[in-house]
Each structure stands twice: as structure tokens, then as C-alpha cells.
Amino acid sequence: MDGLETRELRYFVAVAEELHFGRAAERLNMAQPPLSRAIQQLERRLGVLLLNRDRRGVSLTTAGEIMLVEARRALDAVDAAARRTRRAASAPSGLVLTTKAGASHELLKQLLDAYAARPGAVEIDVLLCEIGEQGQILRDGRADVAIMHTPFDVMTGLDSAEILTEGQVAIVPASHPLARRSSLTMAEVSDVPGLPIARWPRHDGTYPPGPGPEVHSQSQLAQLVALGRTLLVIPASSRAWQWPEHVAVPVLDAPLVTTLLAWPAGVRSPALAELVETARQLKERGIGDLVSVKNHKIAG
Amino acid sequence: MDGLETRELRYFVAVAEELHFGRAAERLNMAQPPLSRAIQQLERRLGVLLLNRDRRGVSLTTAGEIMLVEARRALDAVDAAARRTRRAASAPSGLVLTTKAGASHELLKQLLDAYAARPGAVEIDVLLCEIGEQGQILRDGRADVAIMHTPFDVMTGLDSAEILTEGQVAIVPASHPLARRSSLTMAEVSDVPGLPIARWPRHDGTYPPGPGPEVHSQSQLAQLVALGRTLLVIPASSRAWQWPEHVAVPVLDAPLVTTLLAWPAGVRSPALAELVETARQLKERGIGDLVSVKNHKIAG
DNA sequence: ACCCCTGATACCCGTGGGGTATCAGGCGCT
DNA sequence: AGCGCCTGATACCCCACGGGTATCAGGGGT
Numbered sequence: 001m002d003g004l005e006t007r008e009l010r011y012f013v014a015v016a017e018e019l020h021f022g023r024a025a026e027r028l029n030m031a032q033p034p035l036s037r038a039i040q041q042l043e044r045r046l047g048v049l050l051l052n053r054d055r056r057g058v059s060l061t062t063a064g065e066i067m068l069v070e071a072r073r074a075l076d077a078v079d080a081a082a083r084r085t086r087r088a089a090s091a092p093s094g095l096v097l098t099t100k101a102g103a104s105h106e107l108l109k110q111l112l113d114a115y116a117a118r119p120g121a122v123e124i125d126v127l128l129c130e131i132g133e134q135g136q137i138l139r140d141g142r143a144d145v146a147i148m149h150t151p152f153d154v155m156t157g158l159d160s161a162e163i164l165t166e167g168q169v170a171i172v173p174a175s176h177p178l179a180r181r182s183s184l185t186m187a188e189v190s191d192v193p194g195l196p197i198a199r200w201p202r203h204d205g206t207y208p209p210g211p212g213p214e215v216h217s218q219s220q221l222a223q224l225v226a227l228g229r230t231l232l233v234i235p236a237s238s239r240a241w242q243w244p245e246h247v248a249v250p251v252l253d254a255p256l257v258t259t260l261l262a263w264p265a266g267v268r269s270p271a272l273a274e275l276v277e278t279a280r281q282l283k284e285r286g287i288g289d290l291v292s293v294k295n296h297k298i299a300g
Numbered sequence: 301m302d303g304l305e306t307r308e309l310r311y312f313v314a315v316a317e318e319l320h321f322g323r324a325a326e327r328l329n330m331a332q333p334p335l336s337r338a339i340q341q342l343e344r345r346l347g348v349l350l351l352n353r354d355r356r357g358v359s360l361t362t363a364g365e366i367m368l369v370e371a372r373r374a375l376d377a378v379d380a381a382a383r384r385t386r387r388a389a390s391a392p393s394g395l396v397l398t399t400k401a402g403a404s405h406e407l408l409k410q411l412l413d414a415y416a417a418r419p420g421a422v423e424i425d426v427l428l429c430e431i432g433e434q435g436q437i438l439r440d441g442r443a444d445v446a447i448m449h450t451p452f453d454v455m456t457g458l459d460s461a462e463i464l465t466e467g468q469v470a471i472v473p474a475s476h477p478l479a480r481r482s483s484l485t486m487a488e489v490s491d492v493p494g495l496p497i498a499r500w501p502r503h504d505g506t507y508p509p510g511p512g513p514e515v516h517s518q519s520q521l522a523q524l525v526a527l528g529r530t531l532l533v534i535p536a537s538s539r540a541w542q543w544p545e546h547v548a549v550p551v552l553d554a555p556l557v558t559t560l561l562a563w564p565a566g567v568r569s570p571a572l573a574e575l576v577e578t579a580r581q582l583k584e585r586g587i588g589d590l591v592s593v594k595n596h597k598i599a600g
Numbered sequence: 601a602c603c604c605c606t607g608a609t610a611c612c613c614g615t616g617g618g619g620t621a622t623c624a625g626g627c628g629c630t
Numbered sequence: 631a632g633c634g635c636c637t638g639a640t641a642c643c644c645c646a647c648g649g650g651t652a653t654c655a656g657g658g659g660t
Contacts, residue, residue: 004382005306007617021638034618036638046382048389053638063389070381070441073566077377081370082304082346089348089363141370156459157565265457265565266373307648321607334649336607353607 006078008042009071011035012050016068019058073139080141080264087141093271094123098143101128101218104259107164107237108147111261115278122271130217131200138264145263145272149235151255153262160262161276163283164237168254171225171232171246179247186233186253195231198224235259306378308342309371311335312350316368319358373439380441380564387441393571394423398443401428401518407464407537407559408447415578422571430517431500438564445563445572449535451555453562460562461576463583464537468554471525471532471546479547486533486553495531498524535559 014024015035025032043050050064060068087094099108108126115121127143134146135154147163148155170189172179178192190197196212198221207214213230215221224230225246235257236248261279263272314324315335325332343350350364360368387394399408408426415421427443434446435454447463448455470489472479478492490497496512498521507514513530515521524530525546535557536548561579563572 003306003310004378006303006378007305009378009381010303022636030617031619032638033620033640036640038617040639046385046389048385050385057637061389062393063385066388067381067385070377070384074374074377074381077370077374078304078306078309081309081367081374084370085346085348085350085363085367088366089346089361093362157457159456322605330648331650332607333609333651336609338648340608357606 004042004045006075008038009075011038012042012067013071013075015039015051015058016060016064016071019060021058076136076140080139083141084144091123091125093269094125095145095269095271095275096125096127096143097145097147097275098127098129098134098137099147100131100134104147104235104237107259111147111163111275111279111282114282115275118274118278120270120274124275134262138262144269145261145275148260148262150258150260152257155260155262157265158262159265160260161279162258162260163279165256165258166236168233168251168257169236169248170251171234171248173228174245174247176228178249181249183250183252186251189231189233189251192231195228197233198230304342304345306375308338309375311338312342312367313371313375315339315351315358316360316364316371319360321358376436376439380439383441384444391423391425393569394425395445395569395571395575396425396427396443397445397447397575398427398429398434398437399447400431400434411447411463411561411575411579411582414582415575418574418578420570420574424575434562438562444569445561445575448560448562450558450560452557455562457565458562459565460560461579462558462560463579465556465558466536468533468551468557469536469548470551471534471548473528474545474547476528478549481549483550483552486551489531489533489551492531495528497533498530 011024011028014028015021018024018027021032021036021039025035028035039051046067048063048067049061050067052059052061087096097108097112112124112126115124127137129137132153134143134148135156135158137143138146138158146158148158148160170178170184172195176195178184178188178195196210198212198215199207199210201207201214201216213224215224215230221230221232225232233251233254236250237259261276263276311324311328314328315321318324318327321332321336321339325335328335339351346367348363348367349361350367352359352361387396397408397412412424412426415424427437429437432453434443434448435456435458437443438446438458446458448458448460470478470484472495476495478484478488478495496510498512498515499507499510501507501514501516513524515524515530521530521532525532533551533554536550537559561576563576
């Protein structure tokens with residue numbers, strides 16, 4: 001009696017996102033009438049009205065909103081099935097690790113080195129991504145495991161293993177007065193005249209209000225930092241780039257950040273288990289030392 | 301270039317589970333040839349061999365094993381989309397809670413009462429299930445939230461909020477010598493002559509070795525306990541049924557059990573958030589008191 | 601040598617998914 | 631008001647593909 005097809009889900013998602021049958025059909029490379037029919041059929045089969053066709057435009061019913069998030073999730077799962085299966089065939093038991101471009105250089109290097117030294121180690125490909133993309137990338141199968149940071153990254157739907165908890169540092173131009181301080185507070189850092197903190201887009205694409213520049217990519221941010229146009233507060237181990245003309249000053253009351261290894265909930269491959277175990281050992285051995293040395297070098 | 305259909309996934313799962321095209325076709329209510337073709341087409345589209353057709357039978361390739369778990373997961377997600385959408389239309393913003401039949405009676409009652417007393421409370425339907433089924437039920441959308449127990453239940457893929465951590469008690473016939481003890485240890489309890497602990501099937505359907513009776517449902521177990529044929533060790537709050545002729549004796553060194561509220565990772569409906577908040581308050585207010593009183597009553 | 605059991609191939613048919621042409625209604629513009 | 635236009639819905643056609651039956655191919659078991 002049941003059994004939606006992914007085709008129907010794809011069609012619905014397109015219409016729900018465009019809120020316009022014509023544009024949705026165009027995006028799907030098909031004509032509008034069959035799309036209308038397909039959606040009607042989907043609604044009939046579910047016995048549920050998903051879209052309000054009012055005068056001048058389409059809107060989602062409450063059931064439609066539920067369907068949109070569930071359909072996206074289901075389509076992700078289907079894509080992931082195809083991707084992971086293909087990878088299983090082409091690179092047997094290899095892993096793809098994704099991480100924010102530039103973040104956790106040292107940590108990642110240590111992790112990969114330690115893992116590679118293990119007897120049963122498999123190839124690990126690194127896939128660089130933008131901030132906040134890791135969850136999606138894990139869900140749709142482009143990667144098997146990610147390096148993420150709480151409380152910044154949303155961990156829902158993922159299992160994880162902590163690697164390192166640490167404070168944050170402010171990245172300041174060496175010429176700036178704040179650069180001479182040995183430590184700072186959030187209050188001092190959050191409203192520096194001429195050096196505002198950058199604003200990232202929210203999930204809906206809009207930006208929070210504030211004086212800082214709007215950024216949506218890491219490279220953009222790097223640019224702004226290099227130009228001395230924005231102040232950056234990041235985990236001590238996450239210096240993304242080498243800024244010879246900048247110093248890192250600890251921010252005492254910034255929230256603690258935990259770097260962790262995350263993977264799609266429920267996945268349990270032997271290679272992944274080995275990597276997690278490596279991370280656990282790394283944590284016990286204390287990566288903290290190296291990181292603080294590193295910080296010292298930057299700040300000095 | 302991509303885009304598997306759920307039909308293909310269903311077919312593959314059937315074949316992968318039966319390891320036999322004929323039986324799989326029968327299960328799918330179709331003939332064998334089109335099934336063979338569909339699987340071939342799936343393999344062509346993926347560019348990956350999923351099944352080894354040796355003489356005398358079919359077996360999964362390593363890629364096929366990956367595909368099997370991923371396909372099951374994807375099909376669950378598709379089912380969940382349909383179920384949740386239908387429910388969103390028929391019972392707007394209601395919740396379905398699932399729990400092991402008979403477990404956590406008191407706790408559940410308190411939770412539901414406390415929640416119902418809230419201003420914005422919605423209808424909560426309770427769906428009773430067997431041990432270990434909760435994860436599946438949440439994943440495929442039959443329920444929105446579950447009461448589960450660590451370390452017994454597998455929590456992968458679920459978010460959760462702890463409600464209560466407690467010790468375990470042994471359920472013993474009142475006439476048995478052990479019933480007069482004020483406390484017990486696992487060693488004393490695990491090998492009582494004439495009162496062996498029941499054995500549950502493992503995930504693959506086989507039973508671990510041991511003297512105890514094989515059970516696969518709660519009602520079966522209830523029967524055996526009532527007959528005085530098996531000894532039961534359960535969380536103090538999880539007395540499933542009223543056994544007037546049995547007593548509950550604390551088992552001091554049994555692993556602590558945490559009762560928690562669990563829901564599919566990433567889901568965030570207002571009603572669910574309210575329920576989780578209710579559970580949090582309940583935990584703070586300390587349900588522990590009531591439970592220990594309860595235990596006292598049983599044991600005495 | 602035979603049969604039978606396996607999955608694969610050959611071929612046919614009908615459904616249904618997709619196309620084009622057109623309709624229906626609401627809003628804006630003059 | 632009348633017209634045009636933009637929306638999604640309907641009508642109708644067509645063929646591609648999913649499914650059926652019949653049959654093949656090969657490998658064991660007796």
C-alpha cells in the first residue's frame with residue numbers, strides 16, 4: 001500500500017523550494033504539466049494536501065513542511081547509499097575525512113600520521129569544506145568522518161569522539177594595541193573600534209546585525225583578517241593560516257571549544273573504529289602540549 | 301547522472317536478504333526475470349558489482365554489504381517521510397511515544413501527567429513495543445520519541461535526554477530463599493540452581509549459550525517469571541507487571557541503568573522540545589524518591 | 601546420462617510518465 | 631469593464647520501460 005519513489009520526493013522538494021511549478025519544472029528539466037500531475041499523485045497516495053495553491057503562488061501546508069524536511073533527509077540517505085557503495089567498490093575500505101579548510105592543521109596532521117603508523121591503516125582522503133558543511137557532507141555520503149567543533153557545529157545525527165578541549169585566542173594585527181596584551185576578555189574583544197568581528201550568515205541566509213563585515217567563506221575571512229579589517233576569535237589549535245603579521249592572544253572567558261571526530265550515526269566500519277581509537281590515544285597522550293607551544297610561538 | 305529509485309533499493313534488499321532471486325521475487329510478488337534485470341540495471345547504474353552469482357547461490361560483494369545497510373537506512377528514511385507527513389496531517393503536532401511494553405510504568409505516567417499539565421501540551425499516543433525495537437520504530441517514523449535504557453539499548457542515530465539513573469533489582473519468587481536477602485550480587489544471582497536467567501536472541505536471531513530459557517518477547521518472559529521459572533534483573537523503576545507473589549531485591553553490583561528520552565537525531569518540533577523540557581524538570585525534581593519508595597513496597 | 605535447480609536471455613505487452621496544446625481563473629494595467 | 635498575462639490544471643497522445651511468459655545455459659547430484 002505504501003512506497004514513495006525518490007522521483008516523487010525530488011519533484012516535491014523542487015516545487016517546495018521554488019514554490020512555483022514552472023520554475024521547479026525547469027530546474028528538473030521537464031515540462032510543467034507532468035510535474036503538476038506527479039505532485040497531485042503524491043498527494044493522493046499520501047492522502048495529504050502538501051501544497052496550498054492559492055491565487056498568485058504556492059505555499060506549503062504544515063504537512064508539506066514536515067514532508068520537505070523528511071524528503072530532503074530521505075534523498076540524502078539515498079544519495080549516500082549510492083556514494084558509499086561506489087566508494088566501497090573503487091577504494092575498498094578507504095576513508096574520506098572532511099574538515100573546515102585550514103582548521104586544525106596540526107591536529108589533523110598528527111591524527112593522520114598516528115593513524116597511518118598503525119598496522120591495518122587504510123588510505124585516508126581529506127576533503128576540505130566550508131564552515132557548517134560537515135554535517136551535510138557526512139549525511140550524503142561524500143565523507144565518512146569529519147573533524148568538528150562544539151559548540152559551533154551542530155552534532156545532531158552524528159556520533160562523535162572528543163579529541164581536545166581548549167580555550168580560544170583572538171587573532172589581532174601585530175601593530176594593534178591589543179596585540180601587546182597577554183590575555184583578553186570577550187568584552188574587550190567584541191567591540192573593538194575599527195576591528196569588528198565578522199558576521200556569518202544564519203541558516204536562512206540572512207546576516208545578524210552588527211558592525212562587522214559579512215562573510216560566507218573561509219577564504220573571504222582570511223582575506224579580511226590579512227588586511228587587518230576584522231578581529232577573529234578561534235580555538236587555539238585552529239589557526240587556519242600562517243599570519244606572520246598577526247599575533248594570537250588568549251581570550252580568557254571565551255567558551256571552551258571541543259574538537260571532535262564525528263561520523264554518521266550508527267556507522268561502524270573497522271577502519272573508522274581504528275581512526276577513532278587513534279584519536280582517543282592522541283587525546284590521552286595530550287596533544288595539548290604541542291598546541292600550547294605552537295601558540296606561544298605565534299603570540300611571541 | 302545519479303538518482304536511484306526506491307524500487308531498486310527494495311529489490312536489492314530483498315535479494316540481499318534472501319540471497320536467492322527466486323525467493324526474493326516471490327516475496328516481492330513478481331517474477332524472477334524482471335528482478336534479475338532490475339538488479340543488473342542497478343549494478344550498471346552504480347558501476348559496481350553488488351552480488352556474486354556463483355554456481356549454487358548468490359553472495360554479497362563487500363560493496364553489496366555496504367549497499368545493504370545503506371539501502372535499508374534510505375528505505376527507512378523514505379518510509380519515515382510518508383508516515384510523519386501523514387501523521388502531521390491527521391494529528392497536527394501530536395506526538396507518538398514508544399516504550400518497551402510494561403517498562404517504566406510509573407515514570408511514564410509521571411512524565412505524561414507532567415507534560416499534559418503544561419499549557420501548550422499536545423496529544424501523546426503511546427505505542428508499546430518489544431525490547432530493542434525502539435530504534436527501528438523511531439527511524440521509520442512510527443513514533444517520534446521513545447523511552448530507552450542505556451547501556452541496554454543502542455542509541456546510535458538518536459538524540460537523547462537523561463531522565464533517571466538507578467541500580468537494578470532481582471525479581472525473585474517470594475518463596476525462594478534469596479527473597480529473604482536484603483541485597484544481592486551479580487555473582488549470587490547469575491547462577492542460581494533452578495532459577496536461571498533468561499536468554500534473549502542476539503541480533504542474528506541465535507541465542508547465547510546457557511541454562512536459562514530462550515525468550516523473544518516480553519509476554520513470554522512475564523509468563524516465565526510468573527511461573528517462577530526464571531530470575532529477572534531489571535532497573536528498579538522498570539517493574540513491568542505486578543507480581544504479588546514476587547519480591548524485588550537490589551543487586552548491588554549490577555551496572556547502573558539510565559532511563560532516557562530519545563528521538564531521531566536532528567528532529568526539533570516544539571511539542572518534542574516541551575516534552576524533553578518536562579523530562580528535564582522531572583529529573584531535577586527527583587523522581588528517585590518515588591521510585592525508591594515504590595521499591596521498598598515491593599521488596600517488603 | 602539424466603534431471604533439476606540456479607540465474608540469464610529473448611521477446612511481448614500494457615501501464616504510466618512525459619510531451620504538446622489548451623483551458624481556467626485571478627490580478628494588474630489601461 | 632476589458633484585455634492580457636501569468637498562474638496551475640486538464641486533455642490527449644506516445645513511447646519507454648517495468649513486468650510477464652517462455653526458454654536458455656551451466657553445474658551438481660544421483
